[in-house]
Each structure stands twice: as C-alpha cells, then as structure tokens.
Amino acid sequence: MLHRTIITPVILCGGAGTRLWPLSRKSLPKQFVPLIGGKSLLQLTLERVRPLGPNLMVVTAEGHRFMVADALQRSPGAAQVILEPVARNTAAAMALAALLSAQNGEPEALLLFCPSDHHIPDAVAFVSTVEQGVPAAESGAIVTFGIVPSSPSTAYGYIEHGASRAGQALAVERFIEKPNADKALQLLLSGQVLWNAGIFLCRASALLQALQQHAPDILASCREALPAPVDPATAEPGTHWVAPLPGAFAACRSQSIDYAVMEHHAHVAVVPYTGAWSDVGSWNAVAELTPADAEGNRVQGQGFVPLSRDTYIHAPHRPVVALGTQNLFIIDTPDALLVAHRDCAEQVKDVVAQLESLECAQAVIHRKVARPWGWYDSIDIGERFQVKRIGVKPGAALSLQKHHHRAEHWIVVKGTAEVTRGRETFLLSENQSTYIPIGELHRLRNPGKLELEMIEVQSGSYLGEDDIVRLEDTYGRVPATQ
Structure with missing residues (x-):
C-alpha cells in the first residue's frame, strides 16, 4: 500500500484482569502491569498502533485515569480519553468512541478498536494486517480480525469464515462460543475457523448504524451520556479528557459488542492474522511468554x-524455590502468594471472587498503590503505627491536608522534598527528616527533576486512609482516600 490510510485507533482499556491475580487486581488491572520487558500491555499497545494515525482514543475507567495518563506520556501524540464512570462492556465503550468521532466532525473516520491487554510482538505484521481490512471497512462493513489457530483451544471464541469478500477480507458465516475440547478439535480440523480476537475496524457511521439497528437502547444511553463538545479555541493540545454523564451512562445496558451487534449484523467481514498473538488471559498464557528449560520449567525473577x-x-x-514440583504456577507478590495447578488457571477468577466476598483487601488492591502524584507502598503495619515508602513524581504534589488521629514522621531517602507545615514551607534533602503533628496542615511536593522517595512513619489511634481532610488538591479529588 503506497498511500497509508489514516486510521484512528481506539484502545479499549477496561476489565479487571482477575485471572492474573495476585499480580493483576481491580486497582491495577493486567493492562497496567509491567509484564513484558518492563513495559505494560497498554504501553505496548500504544506503541503498536501509533503508526496508523496521528490521533487516538482511549476508553477507560475513571479510576484508572492517572495510570492511562502515565502511559500516554510515554507515547507522545494527540489523544482523547473517555472516562467511564461505571463499566458497561464493549458495546457501550465502542458506541461512545463512535459518537465522539462524529461529534469531532469525523463520522466517516475509520476506527480501529483494540483491547489494551493483548500481546502482539510483531507490530509491522499487525499494521499490515489492519491495512488489509481497509477496503472492506471503507465499503461499510465492520471488519474483525481473527487469529489463525495454533491449537484446539477452549479459551477463545471462534469465527467461521467463508469466501473472500473485499480485498483480503473473508465473509463471516457465524460466531461460535468458547467450545468444549471435542468441539474445538472439530473446528480446528475444518480449516474454516479463526480465534475471535475482539479487534474491529469500521467507519464510525457504520458502527452507529449497526448499533441503531441491533442495540438502539445502548446507543441512546451513550448519546445522552456524552457531554457537549469542547470549543476547539479553548481546547488544550495533547490529551483531552471526556467524562460521560454518570447518571445517563449508569442507565446503559451492559453487553459485549459480539452479543449486541456482531452476531446479528449482515455486513461483517474478517481478516486472518497469522503472526504471534496472546490475549494474556491466564497464567498459562503468561507462562508461554517465557522460554522453557529442558524440563519445561519457566522462571521470571528469583525462581529456582x-x-x-x-x-x-x-x-x-x-x-522462591520449587523443589520436585510438577505442573504448578507459583506467583509471588509482596502481600499475596498463588500456588495453582496448571489445569486450574481458569478458576483463579473464582478464587478472587471468594476472597472479595470475605473482604480480603488483597483481592482488590496491591500493597503498592498508584496515585496521581506517584505511589505509596505500605511496608509494615502494627498496633498504632504504619510505615510507608512514598514516591512523588517530579513537579507533583500531594494535597494540602491534615489528619485528626495520626502524626507523621518523614525521612527523605532520595531527591528533594518541599514541605509545607502549618505556616512554614522549607526544603529537605536526602537523609533529612521532619515531623507533622496531629491536626497540622501539611503538604509534600517534589520541586526537583528526579523522583522523590521518602519513608513515612505514621503513629496514632487510627491510621485509615479516610482520615484525610483535604483543603486543596491539584487533581480535583473529594475528601476520601489519599
């Protein structure tokens, strides 16, 4: 293709990723975890799709806003980010993106909908495959991309295809639910199926028409929830944030695009993708990303x-030592350990649900917690005390706040801290410390160009994260958790 068609990638960045617990949790889903070469799946996805066009969209949960912002800073370029107040599955997410494209004055733009948590190592092959679907998409079809199956997997849905439709796109005969083992083998032997990767290419107008035909209630709810457009004269360059109206969006029906549209729509085509692909959907899939030794063992980190x-x-x-074991996964994190038989990988999500029902905090959050200004890691806790490591990004600041029940001792171990304590503001360098009494107004800021790291020792009668009274906050947070 001599002239590359401009495509707007839309990164679908939802999902809890509970099948990769304890590494992935609701507060830090798998797309944000640095799983491959120190990079997150979201970061790799952004790098993969940037060559397709100068602009992109991301649809994510409002609570993951700042993790998306971090990833976008590492992938320069314009972006619009739609912040879902609640999760409503892929049909609503895709509807919001198509409506936003139309609102931007681009109803005929080609949109490429990509999950944020897939691993596709050959970016050149991926882009080439996407371009093979352009003729069918420009003709009005919704084009999906199917993975040429390498095994009779029961972990994926299948797409049965027919003859060529437009260019290198094939007609879709039917979508098939995740099969049992016998059915999966039968499908594989037919030579007429692909794994359903959940990647779609279409004009915004084609998707809106399909939603109007097959899921008009979802489209109506999303149209009502989308806020009024921003005046281009006042819009800032770079990342633009779009916040759907919470009440209207919460009323939207939750359904996948496959059930809502694809299984019923007449104008659907599929393009086979022959390169390496993984949805990184289980510990089996993660393990396959690491080379095996002669005994089939795979190790990441300090495993023996x-x-x-x-x-x-x-x-x-x-x-972590595994002595004389067979067919096990051993996943070690600072606050939770998973030991599971390989055959039980798909049941991890059920265990997480059980832990959550028992109000086990480790089911939902990590010991190390991301915050818009950086992170904190609760390294020790006991009766009337807690110890945290705190990292603050260059130029970032915590809120101006106070506590009713705890005092804090701060020790700088790296970088420079600007401390506001009561009416005074002063600097602390490495190995210096200060004390914040109970009830004292205070703020911590990093004035330097390197990350600030410090140790915070809390002491008092109550150490909960809800003992924070905010007076000023850069990030627009209400008085709640830090």
Missing part, C-alpha cells in the same frame, strides 16, 4: 526449580 518439571515461577522480589 530443582528436580521440577513444567513449573512456572514469577518471583520478582525474593527467592
């Missing part, structure tokens, strides 16, 4: 596998 076979260890923080 004497006399073991077919064992996968993820141990980035400390030595």
Whole structure:
C-alpha cells in the first residue's frame, strides 16, 4: 500500500484482569502491569498502533485515569480519553468512541478498536494486517480480525469464515462460543475457523448504524451520556479528557459488542492474522511468554526449580524455590502468594471472587498503590503505627491536608522534598527528616527533576486512609482516600 490510510485507533482499556491475580487486581488491572520487558500491555499497545494515525482514543475507567495518563506520556501524540464512570462492556465503550468521532466532525473516520491487554510482538505484521481490512471497512462493513489457530483451544471464541469478500477480507458465516475440547478439535480440523480476537475496524457511521439497528437502547444511553463538545479555541493540545454523564451512562445496558451487534449484523467481514498473538488471559498464557528449560520449567525473577518439571515461577522480589514440583504456577507478590495447578488457571477468577466476598483487601488492591502524584507502598503495619515508602513524581504534589488521629514522621531517602507545615514551607534533602503533628496542615511536593522517595512513619489511634481532610488538591479529588 503506497498511500497509508489514516486510521484512528481506539484502545479499549477496561476489565479487571482477575485471572492474573495476585499480580493483576481491580486497582491495577493486567493492562497496567509491567509484564513484558518492563513495559505494560497498554504501553505496548500504544506503541503498536501509533503508526496508523496521528490521533487516538482511549476508553477507560475513571479510576484508572492517572495510570492511562502515565502511559500516554510515554507515547507522545494527540489523544482523547473517555472516562467511564461505571463499566458497561464493549458495546457501550465502542458506541461512545463512535459518537465522539462524529461529534469531532469525523463520522466517516475509520476506527480501529483494540483491547489494551493483548500481546502482539510483531507490530509491522499487525499494521499490515489492519491495512488489509481497509477496503472492506471503507465499503461499510465492520471488519474483525481473527487469529489463525495454533491449537484446539477452549479459551477463545471462534469465527467461521467463508469466501473472500473485499480485498483480503473473508465473509463471516457465524460466531461460535468458547467450545468444549471435542468441539474445538472439530473446528480446528475444518480449516474454516479463526480465534475471535475482539479487534474491529469500521467507519464510525457504520458502527452507529449497526448499533441503531441491533442495540438502539445502548446507543441512546451513550448519546445522552456524552457531554457537549469542547470549543476547539479553548481546547488544550495533547490529551483531552471526556467524562460521560454518570447518571445517563449508569442507565446503559451492559453487553459485549459480539452479543449486541456482531452476531446479528449482515455486513461483517474478517481478516486472518497469522503472526504471534496472546490475549494474556491466564497464567498459562503468561507462562508461554517465557522460554522453557529442558524440563519445561519457566522462571521470571528469583525462581529456582530443582528436580521440577513444567513449573512456572514469577518471583520478582525474593527467592522462591520449587523443589520436585510438577505442573504448578507459583506467583509471588509482596502481600499475596498463588500456588495453582496448571489445569486450574481458569478458576483463579473464582478464587478472587471468594476472597472479595470475605473482604480480603488483597483481592482488590496491591500493597503498592498508584496515585496521581506517584505511589505509596505500605511496608509494615502494627498496633498504632504504619510505615510507608512514598514516591512523588517530579513537579507533583500531594494535597494540602491534615489528619485528626495520626502524626507523621518523614525521612527523605532520595531527591528533594518541599514541605509545607502549618505556616512554614522549607526544603529537605536526602537523609533529612521532619515531623507533622496531629491536626497540622501539611503538604509534600517534589520541586526537583528526579523522583522523590521518602519513608513515612505514621503513629496514632487510627491510621485509615479516610482520615484525610483535604483543603486543596491539584487533581480535583473529594475528601476520601489519599
């Protein structure tokens, strides 16, 4: 293709990723976890789609706004980010993006909808495959991209295809639910199926017409929820944030685009993708990303596998020894450990649901928690005390706040801290410290160009995160958690 068609990638960045617990949790879903080469799946997705066009969209949960912002800073270019107040599945997410494209004055723009949590190592092959779907998409079809199956997998849905439709796109005969093992083998042997990757290319107007035909209630709710357009004269360059109206969007029906549209729509085509692909949807899939030794063992980090076979260890923080084991996953994190048989990978999400029902905090949040200004890691806690490591990004600041029940001791271990305490403001350098009494107004800011890291020792009768009274906050947060 001599002249590359401009495509607007739309990154679908929802999902809880509970099948990769304890590494992935609701507060830090798998697309934000640095799984591959120190990069997150979202970061790799942004790098993969940037060559397709100068602009992109991201649809994500409002609570993940600042993690998306971090990823976008590492992938320069214009972006619009739609912040869903509640999760309503892919049909609503895609509807919002298509409506926003029309609102931008681009109803005929080609939109490429991509999950944020897939691993596709060959970006050139991916872009080439997407371009093969352009003729069919420009003719009005919704084009999906199917993975040429390498095994009779029961973990994916299938697409049965027919003859060529437009260019290198094939006609879609039907979508098939995740099959059992016998059915999966039968499908594979037919030679007429692809794995359903959940990647779509279409004109914004074609998707809106399909939604109007098959899911008009979802489209109506999303149209009502989309806020009025921003005046281009006042819009800032770079990332633009779009916040759907919470009440209208909460009323939207939750359904996947497959059920809402694709299984019923007449104008659907599929393009096969022959390159390497993984939805990184289970620990089996994660393990496959690491080369195996002669005994089938795979190790990430400080794992040791004497006399073991077919064992996968993820141990980035400390030595983990699996002695004489077979067919196990061992996933070690600072506050939770998973040991599971390989055959039980799909049941991890059920265990997480059980832990959540028991109000186990580790089911939802990590010990290390991302914040818009940086992060904190609760490294020790006991009766009337808690110790945290705190990292603050260059130029960032915590809110101006006070606590009713705890005092704090701050020790700078890296960088420079600007401390506001009561009426005074002063600087602390490495190895210096200060004390914040109970009830004292205070703020921490990083005035430098390097990350600030400090140790905070809290002491008092109550140490909950809700003991924060904010007076000023850069990030527009209401008085709640830090």
